[in-house]
Amino acid sequence: MGQITLKAVRKSFGEVHVIPGVDLEIADGEFVVFVGPSGCGKSTLLRLIAGLEDTSAGQIMIDGKDATALPPARRGLAMVFQSYALYPHMTVRKNIAFPLKMAGLSEAEQAKKVDAAAAVLNLTAYLDRRPGQLSGGQRQRVAIGRAIVREPSAFLFDEPLSNLDAALRVTMRQEISELHQTLKTTMIYVTHDQVEAMTMADKIVVLNAGRIEQVGSPLDLYRAPDNLFVAGFIGSPKMNFIEGAEAARHKAHTIGIRPEHIGVGSGNWEGTVLLSEHLGSDSFIKVDVDGIGIINVRAGGELGIHHGNRIRLAPDADKIHRFDQAGKAIR
Amino acid sequence: MSRAITPQAKAINTGLAWSVALLIAFPILWTVLTSFKPEPQAVASPPIFLGFDWTIQNYIDVQDQRAYFRYFVNSVVISIGSTLLGLIIAIPAAWSMAFVPGARTKDLLMWMLSTKMMPAVGVLVPIYLIFIRLGLLDTRIGLTVVLMLINLPIIIWMLYTYFKEIPADILEAARMDGAGLREEILYVLTPMAVPGIASTVLLNIILAWNESFWTINLTTVNAAPLTAFIAGFSSPQGLFYAKLSAASTMAIAPILIMGWFSQKQLVRGLTFGAVK
Numbered sequence: 001m002g003q004i005t006l007k008a009v010r011k012s013f014g015e016v017h018v019i020p021g022v023d024l025e026i027a028d029g030e031f032v033v034f035v036g037p038s039g040c041g042k043s044t045l046l047r048l049i050a051g052l053e054d055t056s057a058g059q060i061m062i063d064g065k066d067a068t069a070l071p072p073a074r075r076g077l078a079m080v081f082q083s084y085a086l087y088p089h090m091t092v093r094k095n096i097a098f099p100l101k102m103a104g105l106s107e108a109e110q111a112k113k114v115d116a117a118a119a120v121l122n123l124t125a126y127l128d129r130r131p132g133q134l135s136g137g138q139r140q141r142v143a144i145g146r147a148i149v150r151e152p153s154a155f156l157f158d159e160p161l162s163n164l165d166a167a168l169r170v171t172m173r174q175e176i177s178e179l180h181q182t183l184k185t186t187m188i189y190v191t192h193d194q195v196e197a198m199t200m201a202d203k204i205v206v207l208n209a210g211r212i213e214q215v216g217s218p219l220d221l222y223r224a225p226d227n228l229f230v231a232g233f234i235g236s237p238k239m240n241f242i243e244g245a246e247a248a249r250h251k252a253h254t255i256g257i258r259p260e261h262i263g264v265g266s267g268n269w270e271g272t273v274l275l276s277e278h279l280g281s282d283s284f285i286k287v288d289v290d291g292i293g294i295i296n297v298r299a300g301g302e303l304g305i306h307h308g309n310r311i312r313l314a315p316d317a318d319k320i321h322r323f324d325q326a327g328k329a330i331r
Numbered sequence: 332m333s334r335a336i337t338p339q340a341k342a343i344n345t346g347l348a349w350s351v352a353l354l355i356a357f358p359i360l361w362t363v364l365t366s367f368k369p370e371p372q373a374v375a376s377p378p379i380f381l382g383f384d385w386t387i388q389n390y391i392d393v394q395d396q397r398a399y400f401r402y403f404v405n406s407v408v409i410s411i412g413s414t415l416l417g418l419i420i421a422i423p424a425a426w427s428m429a430f431v432p433g434a435r436t437k438d439l440l441m442w443m444l445s446t447k448m449m450p451a452v453g454v455l456v457p458i459y460l461i462f463i464r465l466g467l468l469d470t471r472i473g474l475t476v477v478l479m480l481i482n483l484p485i486i487i488w489m490l491y492t493y494f495k496e497i498p499a500d501i502l503e504a505a506r507m508d509g510a511g512l513r514e515e516i517l518y519v520l521t522p523m524a525v526p527g528i529a530s531t532v533l534l535n536i537i538l539a540w541n542e543s544f545w546t547i548n549l550t551t552v553n554a555a556p557l558t559a560f561i562a563g564f565s566s567p568q569g570l571f572y573a574k575l576s577a578a579s580t581m582a583i584a585p586i587l588i589m590g591w592f593s594q595k596q597l598v599r600g601l602t603f604g605a606v607k
Contacts, residue, residue, distance in 0.1 A: 052503050052506065073509040078507060079503075079507045081504060082500075085500035087523075088501075098510075099509050102514060146504075
């Protein structure tokens with residue numbers, strides 16, 4: 001089990017209302033990603049669920065029971081920290097066994113579970129080392145090992161990959177996804193990296209200034225963002241926003257078009273290429289479109305377009321997002 | 332780019348380091364040498380460096396005049412006692428300031444440190460009067476309390492700095508792993524803070540051992556530690572340099588030996604916060 005419900009959860013530090021009020025339903029076995037810019041309250045929300053911070057108001061239910069006032073140890077959750085938070089004076093074996101020791105398991109049971117977890121995470125050879133003797137990826141695995149041995153009702157991940165290099169991040173991302181497939185346990189994952197959010201989540205919760213902007217599957221958020229914030233945050237490169245006459249033509253205050261939804265070569269928009277980046281698989285082109293402004297375009301890989309060229313662009317009419325003056329999507 | 336160190340540069344650096352070290356250690360070295368000289372040679376001009384008539388008579392005289400061992404015991408009791416008493420108060424204080432700081436924690440820390448900037452003699456009379464009233468004059472317990480109080484800001488500051496270095500994440504991880512406050516302190520916090528606590532203890536013992544203002548002013552015979560023992564040789568019968576040196580050597584030897592064996596811990600203690 002691992003069903004978590006937040007009811008009007010609020011958190012204030014003095015006069016600062018970090019979480020002004022959040023309602024959220026997380027189903028058992030779901031992989032939920034909290035995503036948002038720095039300081040949006042996503043880590044605070046995770047810590048409230050973990051019990052590491054006290055709620056100022058509202059209710060946190062875990063598996064139908066009110067857990068709002070329970071200490072972290074009694075919520076049945078496990079957490080993986082950004083800094084790994086391994087115990088530096090203990091060996092890998094003792095680190096992984098620590099929650100079992102706290103739960104009062106016998107040494108034999110501890111050893112059995114630690115060995116099983118180590119086998120899953122490829123840590124068997126490192127069990128007698130200390131965290132200081134491990135690489136970043138290995139440390140992260142130990143942190144995950146320490147979390148899985150407890151068989152918690154949900155895992156909480158607080159930006160677990162942000163201290164790893166780019167290549168390792170991709171590998172670990174896949175490992176965590178595979179772990180979720182195997183364990184089928186609820187996972188709540190906090191990140192500011194929307195690529196991680198898009199690739200891993202069953203459900204993404206986009207947060208901004210402590211408020212939930214939108215909840216949905218990765219493709220829902222990509223296809224139908226509720227507002228300008230979500231439209232700008234989800235998708236890479238970022239969606240282009242256009243105001244003024246062009247937006248008015250679509251009966252909107254602002255229109256948005258993703259860089260990958262603009263065709264190159266023909267079309268009504270004409271402009272001068274300011275910058276073209278050729279990645280091989282893709283080309284990112286920055287164009288100053290006459291009467292509209294700067295537009296970023298993502299086009300095919302082997303395009304012969306260079307700085308200073310005049311080109312024509314064709315936005316895909318079906319993929320234009322319309323927003324009203326308040327930034328809400330017009331559907 | 333790393334800088335290449337030529338053999339000449341290394342030799343010069345080594346020579347310089349030894350010169351500075353000798354310069355700093357010279358007064359102690361001279362005291363020890365003087366303690367083995369007959370009294371007339373101790374004050375000879377020009378001074379005799381090594382070619383004097385070596386004798387241990389001074390040590391015998393010093394021991395005859397004043398029983399060294401009693402002072403030594405007082406020093407041990409007072410310095411260790413004040414350190415342990417200080418730890419009992421400082422550990423919880425530093426814990427709370429490091430892990431659950433309030434809005435005024437920083438001010439409180441600065442205020443505590445500011446008390447160390449006040450000249451001790453400014454409060455000598457009130458403390459002396461309080462000691463007379465409470466019957467604490469020339470008692471070990473009185474001196475232990477006073478030395479604990481004057482060193483408490485340093486103990487709290489040092490422990491606070493060490494505890495601050497322990498990442499809060501690790502304590503939170505312990506909480507998530509099912510540890511209560513007791514287990515958290517026992518299995519996670521204490522093992523991680525042991526080097527810091529050890530450095531604090533060592534440094535504080537040295538500070539208390541060497542403290543001379545309060546130990547000389549608040550004791551006469553019963554509770555007098557080694558600082559009073561040295562002072563006792565400085566005046567009554569005129570200055571006897573060789574005996575004074577013997578007394579000084581006997582007083583500083585225990586702490587020098589302790590310092591020598593705990594160099595590593597001490598250096599860490601003295602550079603706390605400076606090296607991450």
